[in-house]
Amino acid sequence: MDKPIYIEYLDCYVPETELELASCPDLADSISPYFADSVDFLKNAKSALLLDNIRIEQRLDLKEMVMSIADRYMQSQRVDARTVKYIIMATDQSDGAKDFGHHILQRLGTPRSTVFRVTDNYCANVDVAIGLAAGLLRAEQKPSRAIIISGTRLGKGLTGRVVGTYGILGDSAAITVLSNEEGPHLAEVREQVVITRNELAEIDLTKDNTLLHLQSYTICLRELLAKSGLLPSMVDQVVFHNANELLILQVAKSCKINAKAVNNSNQGKFGHLGTCDLVLNLKTILEGGDKAIKNIVALHLGVMGTYAATHFVQ
Amino acid sequence: MNSNILKIKEWIVSLSPETPDFDENFNIIGSGALDSLQFLQLINLVEELSGRIVDTAEINIADFLTLDAIESKFFN
Numbered sequence: 001m002d003k004p005i006y007i008e009y010l011d012c013y014v015p016e017t018e019l020e021l022a023s024c025p026d027l028a029d030s031i032s033p034y035f036a037d038s039v040d041f042l043k044n045a046k047s048a049l050l051l052d053n054i055r056i057e058q059r060l061d062l063k064e065m066v067m068s069i070a071d072r073y074m075q076s077q078r079v080d081a082r083t084v085k086y087i088i089m090a091t092d093q094s095d096g097a098k099d100f101g102h103h104i105l106q107r108l109g110t111p112r113s114t115v116f117r118v119t120d121n122y123c124a125n126v127d128v129a130i131g132l133a134a135g136l137l138r139a140e141q142k143p144s145r146a147i148i149i150s151g152t153r154l155g156k157g158l159t160g161r162v163v164g165t166y167g168i169l170g171d172s173a174a175i176t177v178l179s180n181e182e183g184p185h186l187a188e189v190r191e192q193v194v195i196t197r198n199e200l201a202e203i204d205l206t207k208d209n210t211l212l213h214l215q216s217y218t219i220c221l222r223e224l225l226a227k228s229g230l231l232p233s234m235v236d237q238v239v240f241h242n243a244n245e246l247l248i249l250q251v252a253k254s255c256k257i258n259a260k261a262v263n264n265s266n267q268g269k270f271g272h273l274g275t276c277d278l279v280l281n282l283k284t285i286l287e288g289g290d291k292a293i294k295n296i297v298a299l300h301l302g303v304m305g306t307y308a309a310t311h312f313v314q
Numbered sequence: 315m316n317s318n319i320l321k322i323k324e325w326i327v328s329l330s331p332e333t334p335d336f337d338e339n340f341n342i343i344g345s346g347a348l349d350s351l352q353f354l355q356l357i358n359l360v361e362e363l364s365g366r367i368v369d370t371a372e373i374n375i376a377d378f379l380t381l382d383a384i385e386s387k388f389f390n
Contacts, residue, residue, distance in 0.1 A: 253367060
């Protein structure tokens with residue numbers, strides 16, 4: 001059996017500022033060509049995404065957002081800096097918080113860490129990073145940790161935030177700490193399946209990829225269930241992006257997973273937080289204190305055609 | 315027209331009242347009568363009316379293009 005890998009710490013910074021969708025000056029420019037007009041967009045946002053507004057950051061840049069939670073981690077945890085072997089940058093955009101991994105190294109005072117950057121999977125970068133970190137930590141003989149940084153930070157308005165009918169991006173930053181050392185932890189990372197589809201060689205949001213998403217998510221989830229030895233009835237919670245819930249409900253149904261397991265507790269609150277949705281939603285469940293929840297499956301996609309399913313055990 | 319297909323047609327018309335009357339060979343996807351979210355709702359409606367679960371791993375757009383295609387695949 002593989003060496004167990006634990007999630008030791010999760011934290012997420014979500015800004016307080018609310019951007020009201022209806023009052024965005026750049027609304028009309030941001031929604032073309034996905035929606036016929038502003039009324040159509042706002043109706044879709046409200047009915048399908050439960051959104052009137054999203055959370056955006058106006059004061060801090062992405063590095064400052066990340067550092068605020070990294071500092072909180074260092075203050076709250078007595079981390080032996082020598083055990084931090086990997087710092088993995090997994091922001092939505094490949095150039096987000098550029099060269100920032102080494103800054104964290106310096107702040108932590110870690111003498112022997114390697115910095116990686118996971119790129120090109122967009123919102124699924126954090127999923128891929130968790131799989132990568134778990135593999136690296138399993139190979140370590142001594143107590144070791146990996147710190148994964150995720151985050152997304154766009155401009156003041158709606159420009160670049162509307163991901164077709166899938167979701168509306170807010171801003172946020174998050175930190176995930178994985179360890180191979182048995183001790184106090186939030187959850188265990190079990191299996192992961194990642195598939196990539198070569199149909200999407202570029203981002204083109206004018207194309208409707210619903211069918212591709214349905215097929216790919218279903219294949220990915222079924223492979224994960226088989227790999228983990230999980231029956232559909234054993235899945236207690238499904239976490240997904242704070243975005244198109246209908247898509248996940250349809251996939252869950254096709255995989256015979258109870259719709260009640262699809263966790264939508266953060267839907268309609270902040271917007272789609274890209275690589276931070278996984279951290280936020282997982283943290284919400286794990287801090288909820290429901291010990292009856294054992295098997296959690298995370299199901300996420302990246303806009304370039306990456307689909308990731310990960311099994312966590314509380 | 316099968317009564318279930320009529321219900322699907324009524325549902326589509328309720329979403330897009332401006333869509334001119336259409337027959338069972340009208341391309342409901344290609345015409346833009348349904349957007350991607352409504353396509354998901356269409357799958358759900360077909361499942362409800364047919365009592366069958368659509369296998370989304372094997373889903374084929376051709377089975378949803380027209381009312382005729384939906385009838386052939388799910389109601390025969």
